[in-house]
Amino acid sequence: xxxxxxxxxxxxxxxxxxxxxxxxxxxxxxxxxxxxxxxxxxxxxxxxxxxxxxxxxxxxxxxxxxxxxxxxxxxxxxxxxxxxxxxxxxxxxxxxxxxxxxxxxxxxxxxxxxxxxxxxxxxxxxxxxxxxxxxxxxxxxxxxxxxxxxxxxxxxxxxxxxxxxxxxxxxxxxxxxxxxxxxxxxxxxxxxxxxxxxxxxxxxxxxxxxxxxxxxxxxxxxxxxxxxxxxxxxxxxxxxxxxxxxxxxxxx
Numbered sequence: 001x002x003x004x005x006x007x008x009x010x011x012x013x014x015x016x017x018x019x020x021x022x023x024x025x026x027x028x029x030x031x032x033x034x035x036x037x038x039x040x041x042x043x044x045x046x047x048x049x050x051x052x053x054x055x056x057x058x059x060x061x062x063x064x065x066x067x068x069x070x071x072x073x074x075x076x077x078x079x080x081x082x083x084x085x086x087x088x089x090x091x092x093x094x095x096x097x098x099x100x101x102x103x104x105x106x107x108x109x110x111x112x113x114x115x116x117x118x119x120x121x122x123x124x125x126x127x128x129x130x131x132x133x134x135x136x137x138x139x140x141x142x143x144x145x146x147x148x149x150x151x152x153x154x155x156x157x158x159x160x161x162x163x164x165x166x167x168x169x170x171x172x173x174x175x176x177x178x179x180x181x182x183x184x185x186x187x188x189x190x191x192x193x194x195x196x197x198x199x200x201x202x203x204x205x206x207x208x209x210x211x212x213x214x215x216x217x218x219x220x221x222x223x224x225x226x227x228x229x230x231x232x233x234x235x236x237x238x239x240x241x242x243x244x245x246x247x248x249x250x251x252x
Contacts, residue, residue, distance in 0.1 A: 032176075035173050036180065038173065038176075039176050039177055039180050040180070042168065044168065044236070047235060048168070048227070048230060048236060049180070049185075050184070051223055052112075052116075052223065052227065053187070053223075054116070054192070054219040054220060054222065054223035055116055055157065055220070056186075056188045057188050057189055057196070058122075058219060060189045060192060060193060061150075061192075062087070062147070064193055064196055064197065066143055066147060067080045069143050070083065070140060073134075073136055073143075074139070075136060075139075075143075082140075083147050086144065086148060087147065087154075090148065090152065090155065091155060095155050095159075098156060099156075102156055102160070108163060108231075109228065109236045111156055111157065111160040112157045112160050112227050112236075113225075113227045113228040113231060114157075115155075115158075115224075116153065116224035116227060117153070117221060118156065119149070119157075120218070120219065120220020120221040122147075122150035122153060122217075123146055123150075123216040123217040123220070124213070124217055125142035125145040125149075126143055126146050127213035127217065128210075130203075130210040153220075165181055166178075168236075195215070199211055199212035199215050
């Protein structure tokens with residue numbers, strides 16, 4: 001509720017302070033619903049958004065499955081705090097360099113697909129250690145490894161993902177496309193958290209401690225395969241198909 005109140009205040013301030021749009025030429029203005037229909041009708045964009053849903057479901061396990069696992073192995077609040085410090089430090093230290101490195105070597109679609117694959121692989125260390133009886137310190141290490149790999153995958157994919165959405169919008173309906181993309185991502189986060197929570201519960205009932213981690217790994221790899229297929233078919237920014245990524249400044 002507090003977060004919702006902050007967003008409500010920001011919405012009011014934006015409405016009061018942002019400059020008005022220039023008056024549209026006669027006959028060119030149309031309702032927002034028309035923009036939404038155009039975005040919903042963009043099959044390439046909807047396919048890309050659907051393929052990316054798993055990435056948001058996985059990234060939000062930083063707030064559900066991973067903290068639960070830290071608590072389960074006795075890591076306490078200090079262990080949970082380390083989950084949030086690690087991504088922040090990685091982002092500050094590595095985002096720009098990592099984006100530049102990827103931009104020199106891969107296309108946008110390749111960068112996104114490989115980032116998603118790494119996000120899926122991130123859940124394999126907890127899966128491998130799930131049935132082992134380890135001291136607390138050793139039991140936390142697979143979770144930290146998962147956090148590092150998951151964050152690195154997000155750092156790889158995110159800048160190219162955002163640039164791809166802007167290009168799909170054609171520099172005309174960027175706000176509409178981003179808004180719809182975030183709406184679909186939110187649905188994915190909701191569904192992902194419900195599924196992850198159910199998998200955690202079932203893992204206790206069925207005595208299959210690795211179950212939630214394996215499901216998450218499969219989801220990440222499936223998402224990577226879907227984005228890779230869209231890229232190979234030229235569905236991601238067709239105008240740039242086959243070209244290398246722009247410079248890191250443009251990508252970010």
